[in-house]
Amino acid sequence: MTVRKNQASLTAAEKRAFVDAVLELKRTGRYDSFVTTHNAFIMSDTDNGDRVGHRSPSFLPWHRRFLIQFEQALQEIDPAVALPYWDWTVDRTVASSLWAPDFLGGTGRARDGQVAEGPFAVSGGRWPVTVTVDGRGFLRRALGSGVPQLPTRSEVESVLAMPTYDTAPWNSASDGFRNHVEGWRGVNLHNRVHVWVGGQMATGASPNDPVFWLHHAFIDRLWAQWQARHPRSTYLPAARTRNVVGLDDVMRPWNDVTPADMLDHTRHYTYDTMA
């Protein structure tokens, strides 16, 4: 069974295995298809039109499925690899081991934002950025530049306390847990982290930065924690709703999986700790 661990507790060998599998996925071209899919959804998910991956109730189950597929692709390369998660309420500075050269590498250099060290630096020749809207073929970051502070634990707690999963109009204007996690309303959790990292992470092609997966694995864990705290709450809307994925509706692009199928993460993986 796959166990997703806090990135801060990974051994050097576990970090190397994860990085190597990601680089191999990149080499074969499969990595970039994930970037393409994500950008396609981010550009088509609109508040008053059809919406699946973002700004809608299915934000959480859609990304859960997306991460499972990515993790399965990594495991075809190395069965021992699992997605780590980044608890940005704790590892909240550029000095975190997450950004060390033996893992994801650090922030971008001042002149052009280029990440110049670590396995994903373009100079290493193994991380060309090809699915892009601006032609810059290198990974960029500007840690802490777009917004100075990552969310705090107390801000996370305030969102986990919300008992209702989601509310009409089921978009970026909604009240409830989902939209506060996503960050279009309130203290802003998920969106703010994308902005804090900067570079490609702030764009529709955000999976160009491998930290995308660690960020979303933590968001996914927050959903599981919310479920544990609110056992009588469930995914909404339960009924078929215009432009929105209801509990038993299939989600694009897979068309064979519903939010209901994604509610229990333990069918696919567990976390090192849920506390």
Added chain:
Amino acid sequence: MSRITRRHALGAAAATALTGLALAGLARTAGATSDPRATGHQHPEGHAGHDGPQPFSETFQGRRIEGAPSHADGHHGGYAVRIDGEELHVMRNADSTWVSVINHYETFTTPRAVARAAVIELQGARLVPLA
């Protein structure tokens, strides 16, 4: 493996279709596709509508930025933003703020603000159509 391959194929197809739509921009036509992915782009409230922002055109940090309502299909109230002539994909949120594909997780009050933010982010790089 076959499922992965199929998913990738679907993703690529979606991207191709969406890129085409995004690039169509000013020239999109209602009912051009039955693909449900297109409805967001074609829904009247999905973009600016009649209460949408005014056109703008200015040089900002050495780049030409332009924005204008797009009414090519006769009823649809879209809004198109360009940087040095290349279209920047923008989207209006339910609260009337804006995002672009360059700054997609941060909201801006106007299309001009979202264009300026993109110029800053681009650091001189050219917008290119997403392949």
